[in-house]
Amino acid sequence: MHAEVDSLRRLHADYYLQRFTSPRLVFEPGQFIMVKPSGCLDPFLPRAYSILRVQRPGRQATGGKTVVEILYKVIGKGTTALSQLKRGDRVDFLGPLGNGYRIPHSLTTALLVAGGIGVPPVVALAERLARSQFTIHGSRRGKTGHRSSVIGRLKMVAFVGGKTRHDVLCVADLRKAGATVHVATEDGSVGHRGLVTDLLESFLRSSDNGARTSASGSAELTVEASVEPSSVFACGPHPMLHAVARIAKRFEIPCQVSVEAEMGCGFGACMGCVIPTKQSAVSSQPSAEDRIADSGQPTAYKLCCKDGPVFDAQEIAW
Amino acid sequence: MTPKKKKGSGKDQGRRRTSASSAEPSSVVGHRTSASSVEPSSSKRPKLGVTIAGIAMKNPVMTASGTFGYGTEFTRFFDLNALGAIIVKTVTMHSRQGNPPPRIVETPGGMLNSIGLQNVGIDAFLRHKLPFFRSLTTPLLVNIAGKSLEEFATLSKRLTDVEGVAGIELNISCPNVAGGLDFGTDPALTYEVVRAVRQATSLPVIPKLSPNVADITVIARAAADAGADALSLINTIVGMAIDVRTRRPKLPGATGGLSGPAIRPIAVRMVWEVARTVKLPLIGIGGIMTGDDAIEFFLAGASAVQVGTASFLDPLASVKVLAGVEAYLTRHGFDAVTPLIGTALPPHRETE
Secondary structure (H helix, E strand, C coil), X not given: CEEEEEEEEEXXXXXXXXXXXXXXXXXXXXXXXXXXXXXXXXXXXXXXEECCEEECECCECCCCCEEEEEEEECCCHHHHHHHCCCCCCEEEEEEEECECCCCCCCCCEEXXXXXXXXXXXXXXXXXXXXXXXXXXXXXXXXXXXCEXXXXXXXXXXXXXXXXXXXXXXXXXXXXHCCCEEEEEECCXXXXXXXXXXXXXHHHHHHHHHHHHHHHHHCCCCCHHHCCCCEEEEEECCHHHHHHHHHHHHHCCCCEEEECCCCCCCCCCCCCCCEEEEEHHHCCCCCCCCCCCCCCCCCEEEEECCCCCEEEEHHHXXX | CCHHHCCCCCCXXXXXXXXXXXXXXXXXXXXCCCCCCCCCCCCCCCECCEEECCEEECCCEEECCCCCCCCHHHCCCCCHHHCCEEXXXXXXXXXXXXXXXXXXXXXXXXXXXXXXXXXXXXXXXXXXXXHHXXXXXXXXXXXXXXXXXXXXXXXXXXXXXXXXXXXXXXXXXCCCCCCCCHHHHCHHHHHHHHHHHHHHCCCCEEEEECCCCCCHHHHHHHHHHCCCCCEEECCCXXXXXXXXXXXXXXXXXXXXXXXXXXXXXXXXXHHHHHHCCCCCCEEEECCCCCHHHHHHHHHHCCCEEEECCHHHHCCCHHHXXXXXXXXXXXXXXXXXXXXXXXXXXXXXXXXX
């Protein structure tokens, strides 16, 4: 399967925004594509890239094709090779692959957490949620006794972190999608000086207090202040995701994380991209005779590409 | 239509020395060295069918064990009935978690893997994975690995007389588990394990040979003497990559198995050597990415091929290889693949 480079734009530093003209494609936020320059033996394997955005035919003259957008940082052979392509160059292209973020029906507040180059699937989710910006978050009895749904606006709060201000990406895209954006950098060059997880934690602490106050102060349920039907959606470096998972657990909020692993194929054939998960959460995998090295607890491997890359945070054996 | 269902067919006493071709005995069918661009004499499509170890296959292109999951991973990409045979991930007595990640390291023109035989085990395989293959017309070969002669024999017995299993490929060449290579690097052990399996099953037995030996013909002969019906070669080559920044091996177990086009010349050489040593049909494996790559193996003496690592880069690789083989045959005026087998000409000499 092939696609063509439609455009390539260097954002700043080593960050590139690349578009491909591909066969028609429909995706879920969090899904990815496998891409590499066609006919290339070094790099040999395709690389996985989260889909940032897909422009549907019609919006632009794409001749029945779709334009798929990815955002990446040049860090090794695969990304270097991709960043050197020109418009019209052919790439091996496979996707969309994997499982995206699951959007709960009752969702009222989406807490989006992105670290560094983990931002694309989070932006994709924000833009998807913005399109379906109404959600059913409760019900009450009308005069006739029939239940009628209360429709309200979905609230999105995004937390974006990076080492420096150059590593904080897509803030404008998130705002455009309707999210309130909080920024953190490790060097303090923009936003809060520190980690993005600090921001998430303090937000949840204040929301938590707010919800309790309002619940005791008034009988009326104020959705805005409550974190109850909210969910965390995160993507970023492994330590960040681990911290996000811990925070979400402490505040008892459902949390989905998009994890990364080096993949060979992207569709479950090579079994290279395993992620240790808690065995209790595993469906019918029989226990293995040989346990994993340097891990005391019983764990089971799941494939990042096929079972993920989005996992329930509590499922992963951090 | 469904030759694999007829388990008894072609499995008489003579089975152990089955010829590569069902259509004609594997006599040397004239060198048709239609050197340059001979137009196809007719538009008739070449006959692609082969019979390997008594197993009738629609064509000589199979999928290599460990690169095709349990088959179902590929159904969204193409109809598996297009393949000559399917070989699934190695099955062991008990389920195995496999090795800790990272398990794959890319190298120029190839990759090192250290999966560690992650699989569901024979019980779950028979219960959950095998039924899918019964719905296919393409025969299934089950690749097995045991820790002992007894395990190999037990696994073979479990697969015998099971509907949907056409044959057994013996993994005596896995570099990524303790002792995985022993059966494939010591000719005495090779003989013992093949004989143990031979005695345990009536199914066709196809040992998969390791390239990690000084002389692969010695191992091939041992396997043939012990009653193998065909030979698969080669498995991966033990390799290693070191991260120069951390100065540590890139794989947690230090070494892994190298596959991909980087190893193809080694595989072609080994098929060529073994073809001149034993009479068994050979299944060539090693870095096949295109139809022409497969043709190289046929010329070297293979009766069929397996496509492995290429399927990771492109899930359609196996069917594309098949299309390439057919195109080559048509282009060069061959009406079947069998007349091509082992017909590589002597090396060119300047003075003759």
